[in-house]
Amino acid sequence: MLRKIRILLWALVAVAIAGGGAYYSLGRQLPTPSLAIGGPFRLAASTGDVVDSEKLKGRPFAVFFGFTHCPEVCPTTLHEMSSALGKLGDDGKDLNVLFITVDPERDTIEFMKSYLTSFDPRIVGLRPTPEELPQVAKAYRAFYEKVPMSDGDYTMNHTALVYLMDRQGTFFGTLDYEEKPEVRLTKLRRLLKEGQSRSR
């Protein structure tokens, strides 16, 4: 009798340990993606300045990759970010929005500056040099490739996600091209709100 109780007790201990271990490892798996995306950059900006990711700290930012010879996705994303900024109004004043070109060959600072006048003035264009581009793209795990066309011209394929980074410069989430404006707006509000609760 005593032996049976003893076995039962040890069995319970084993279950508790296994369960606890599983719970612990599951719990740990959830937040890890935040470590992987993003990294420091220092790039020439359409404002004429240089944008340093270190100096962005303290305010959340949204960043995406594109190019101006892009017929649809890039102007649409810029348009959607502009309308989101408009809807956020004053709530969005802490948010930096950055557009990094993956086509520095054609997108000069001057050109980006004039192109961006069609959108919310808070959106800043960044032009990495051809040497800086692979580094910043890699940090964000962003894909880009040049696609030659039959007439000798080229276009670019690229990641169309908007990366949301919190005020520490840590990955917070993404906005997807297919998402509805309300979903994007909710995510941006969350980014701004959770940013504000941390410091200041």
Next chain:
Amino acid sequence: MKLIKELTVAVALTCAAFITSLAQAHDYKAGPLTIEHPWTPQPPVGAKVAAGFLKITNGGAQDDRLVAVASDIAGKTQVHGMKVEKGIMTMFELEGGLVIPAGGTVELKSRSNHVMFMDLKSRPEKGATFKATLTFEKAGSVAVDFKVEAMGGDMDHEGM
């Protein structure tokens, strides 16, 4: 009283005529093909490219293909395929043109296949139209007007 009746009829007829003309003004026919509402979202300042959208319905018994588009506003114009998969946007030329299946409808729209106007000579103004020629393999060429609408207009159309 009679006057009011007459007026009502006149107003109704005018409205009907107006609505019909609006609807017809932007549809085109090429053989068995019907082309509906060619439009372009106004491109940003200085943009070298613009997208063109339209809907083509093939009422015939044979497949056709949109093989070429030409417009004076662009140095060159192509028909492109586009897709977004796993967050990555890819764009490609449609070799041999865009198939318009017999009895089917193909929509060139946002987030999908589109006409690409390249080497833009001037910025199309919102509210204006510009001329283009669509060439189909079987139905031949048809002249259409692309309407320039607000950026994001497509989303407003679809209520997105």
